[in-house]
Amino acid sequence: MGLMDILRIAQEGITHPFGDERSVKQAFPAGIDTTAADPFLMCDYFHSKEDKGLADVDEFPVDWHPHRGFDICSYLRSGTGRHGDSLGNRETFETPGMQWMSTGSGVVHAEGGGNEKGQVVQGFQIWINCPAERKMDDPRYGTVPTQDLPLVDVAPGVTARVLAGHAFQNITGPFATSQEVQMIDLELQAGSTTGCLDLISEGLDTAMLYIYEGTMATVNNKEESAIQSGQIVLFDASSDENRGMELVASKEEGAKALLFAGKKLKEPIVWHGPIVMNTQSQIQETIRELRKGTFPPVRVKWDYKRLATKPKGESETAST
Known part of the structure; x- marks a missing residue:
């Protein structure tokens, strides 16, 4: 198994997804454009203290x-995750979690x-x-x-959390995506190596x-310069013979990195804020559906924005 070539090393960007002072670090598309990242659309990274505290239900x-x-x-x-949606889900989860x-x-x-x-929230x-x-x-x-x-314990001083796809023989990540991908969170202690x-x-x-935290001393034996926190490595994954990856963390500090791999869709993308489709029509x-109030077409019958309206004993199963 040969090592993948590195096509380029990009720098994350800073974006304001909420239209206010809140900002996030963005690996793609700010660092790696949508065509090169296909099928991945966006990766926002946040690491900050909660400034408002617990919210009302x-x-x-x-x-x-x-x-x-x-x-x-x-x-x-880190932190605690919390979510509500039109399918009737109201969930809170501890971390690391998803x-x-x-x-x-x-x-x-x-x-x-x-x-x-x-509370420090990182995710x-x-x-x-x-x-x-x-x-x-x-x-x-x-x-x-x-x-x-x-x-998974990958090597001495190296662990990996499998978020999506198949990895390490029989392990499958729980994120059930529509398009085939792999997502793995790698953590290396100072001076450790994954091996090939x-x-x-x-x-x-x-x-x-x-690389969202720390420093990689080398990636795939490229020693020209260390890969710093905030940088994204784009590999050449076009060859079935050269699909290997070897990481070495800096001796001064460890490194944490998210690995993304996927099958390109090569389809038109028309992106309008939180909607991603193939055509302008x-x-x-x-x-039109949002304006008419017919969006989303599948939802629970009760007012999902007000938990008190959920009928007691009624299933949360959504309907058309």
């Missing part, structure tokens, strides 16, 4: 908003507000595109607590490594 710092046409993973390493949605034909959701003031929100024929599937949702996130890892599944032709139809 119906109050969310990230207020209710719609999505359609892609899959979402909210992966938290919530995911395949938004399909549409969901409305809100999140945050599960932490005491001053990622990752968007993955769906194939055109899957964009209008019924939405799906899952909550993954710490004990259900597979943790045969991680990237055959047929996947996108591979990226986002599909975007316009979604906007």
Whole structure:
């Protein structure tokens, strides 16, 4: 197994997804463009202290908003996760943990507000595109607590959490994506090495490594310069013979990195805020549905934005 060549090393960007003073670090598309990152649409990274504290049961710092046409993973390493949606889900989870949605034909959701003031919240929100024929599937949702996130001892001083896809022989991550991907959170202690890892599944032709904390001394034997926190490595995953990866953490500090691998869709992308479709007419139809109040087409019958309206004993199963 040969090592993958490095196509380029990019720098994360800073974005303001909420239109206010709140900012996140963004690996892609700010660092790696959408064509190169395909099928991955977005990776936002946040690491900050909670400034408002616990919210009311119906109050969310990230207020209710719609999505359609892609899959979402909210992966938290610290803090407490909290979520509500139009499928009737109201979930809180400890960390490291994850919530995911395949938004399909549409969901409305809100999140945050599960932490005491001053609590450090570290995590990622990752968007993955769906194939055109899957964009209008019924939405799906899952909550993954710490004990259900597979943790693997890769080598001395190296661990990995498998978030999505197949890795390390019989291990499969719990994020059920519409398009085949792998997502693995790697943590290396100072001076440790992974050795040569045969991680990237055959047929996947996108591979990226986002170093979000610490420093990699070398990646795939490239010693020209260390890969610093905030940088993204784009690999050449076009060869089935050269799919290996070897990481060495700096001797001064460890490193944490997210590995992304996937199969390119190579389909048109029309992106309008929280809606990702293939044509402008599909975007316009979604906007019409939002204005008419018929979005999302699949939802619970009670007012999902007010938990007190949920009928006692009634199933949370959504209906069309």
